[in-house]
Amino acid sequence: MNSRFEIVVSDAAQRTQVFVGEGICPADLAGLPQASTVLPLVDAGVPSAHAVRTAALLSALGQRVLPPLALPLGEAAKSLDGFAALAEAALNSGIDRDTRVVVVGGGATLDCGQFLAAVLLRGLDCCVVPTTLLAQVDAGVGGKCGLDAGPRKNQIGVIRQPIALLLDTGFLSTLPRGEVLSGLAEMAKVALLAGGALHEAMHAHARSGAALPSNALLATCVEYKVRVVERDPFERGERILLNAGHTVGHALEAASLEAGVVLPHGLCVALGLRAEARHFAEQGAAAVEALLDALGLPRRVPQGLDLERAVSFIVADKKRRGAQMRVPVIDAPGQVRVMECAVNDCVNALRTLAAD
Ligand SMILES: NC(=O)c1ccc[n+]([C@@H]2O[C@H](COP(=O)([O-])OP(=O)(O)OC[C@H]3O[C@@H](n4cnc5c(N)ncnc54)[C@H](O)[C@@H]3O)[C@@H](O)[C@H]2O)c1
Numbered sequence: 001m002n003s004r005f006e007i008v009v010s011d012a013a014q015r016t017q018v019f020v021g022e023g024i025c026p027a028d029l030a031g032l033p034q035a036s037t038v039l040p041l042v043d044a045g046v047p048s049a050h051a052v053r054t055a056a057l058l059s060a061l062g063q064r065v066l067p068p069l070a071l072p073l074g075e076a077a078k079s080l081d082g083f084a085a086l087a088e089a090a091l092n093s094g095i096d097r098d099t100r101v102v103v104v105g106g107g108a109t110l111d112c113g114q115f116l117a118a119v120l121l122r123g124l125d126c127c128v129v130p131t132t133l134l135a136q137v138d139a140g141v142g143g144k145c146g147l148d149a150g151p152r153k154n155q156i157g158v159i160r161q162p163i164a165l166l167l168d169t170g171f172l173s174t175l176p177r178g179e180v181l182s183g184l185a186e187m188a189k190v191a192l193l194a195g196g197a198l199h200e201a202m203h204a205h206a207r208s209g210a211a212l213p214s215n216a217l218l219a220t221c222v223e224y225k226v227r228v229v230e231r232d233p234f235e236r237g238e239r240i241l242l243n244a245g246h247t248v249g250h251a252l253e254a255a256s257l258e259a260g261v262v263l264p265h266g267l268c269v270a271l272g273l274r275a276e277a278r279h280f281a282e283q284g285a286a287a288v289e290a291l292l293d294a295l296g297l298p299r300r301v302p303q304g305l306d307l308e309r310a311v312s313f314i315v316a317d318k319k320r321r322g323a324q325m326r327v328p329v330i331d332a333p334g335q336v337r338v339m340e341c342a343v344n345d346c347v348n349a350l351r352t353l354a355a356d
């Protein structure tokens, strides 16, 4: 299935064309004006099996494709030091004000690459080609981008929409199971926020035993997020709901990065959704946990990850922001609210994971 829709970011009159389907062909891109030059920023971990797919996309997006700049695998792509070297390489690559930056890769590459496009020569047009499930349903959608400051995630960044978001599901064939699960966790979050037919469809996917979600299900989840971003691009209201599971999830992710324990972003979010629902949900966590269990998402933190280190990240986060914590709570599928709470409540939510 190839579908195509458009994000209109209301207060900036910015338009993003979004394509979803297997194998995006040049005809799909006919609505985009061709750039004179294209600067590819490519995740070094995208398997070479996708080289032809990537090359075809790049040459459809501009007349002359500059030599690609490779970004290191995973979170290393978001380091401040690495960014300085990347920016210098980009400035020496032959770009000008009309160059289109095309970022190809997982969420970490997209976060760094979109940020570079946003600040290079005070902002170049950017096309985003996410290659992991998590990046296709979440990280690549919505324009948030930036870098980490040590273990503190996403502390330097902007929100800037790309001109095109190209979701070629052909990239997903090479993903290891853990990365698929990570993407399914963000899809589960969206399904729990939306409730109704989307929640049902996620359960149906779990029952089907298929390794990957259908393109239709993927497109529905993307469209849900696109519409929220359209209404609230700068997270002044409704968009905060998309952070469900992330208060606890980000603390786990910071602790896992510090300890060198591999725990992909989506799995941190799955644990965060469980913890926050267990502690805060008015109707109990049963429906949230039932969907996460059906999808085979983890119930416990991996060995080597110290929950008390994660607690200290929540406390430090609170100190830095100085305000009450605002946590989106999913009471039941389709029923969500933002709750103001004390830092201790979030700590207690996190500690519910010790019981499992
Ligand atoms: N900006 C946002 O709105 C947003 C939202 C969610 C997450 N994020 C960020 O996204 C990052 C996580 O993204 P991710 O889950 O994509 O992880 P990732 O970017 O670390 O990629 C995971 C691994 O998969 C490899 N890979 C990429 N494409 C592949 C393919 N087609 N086949 C096989 N392997 C492939 C990568 O090289 C990497 O080793 C985190 O930094 C997180 O903070 C950002």
Ligand SMILES: [Zn+2]
Pocket (backbone or CB within 6 Å): 138, 186, 246, 265, 269
């Ligand atoms: Zn997330």
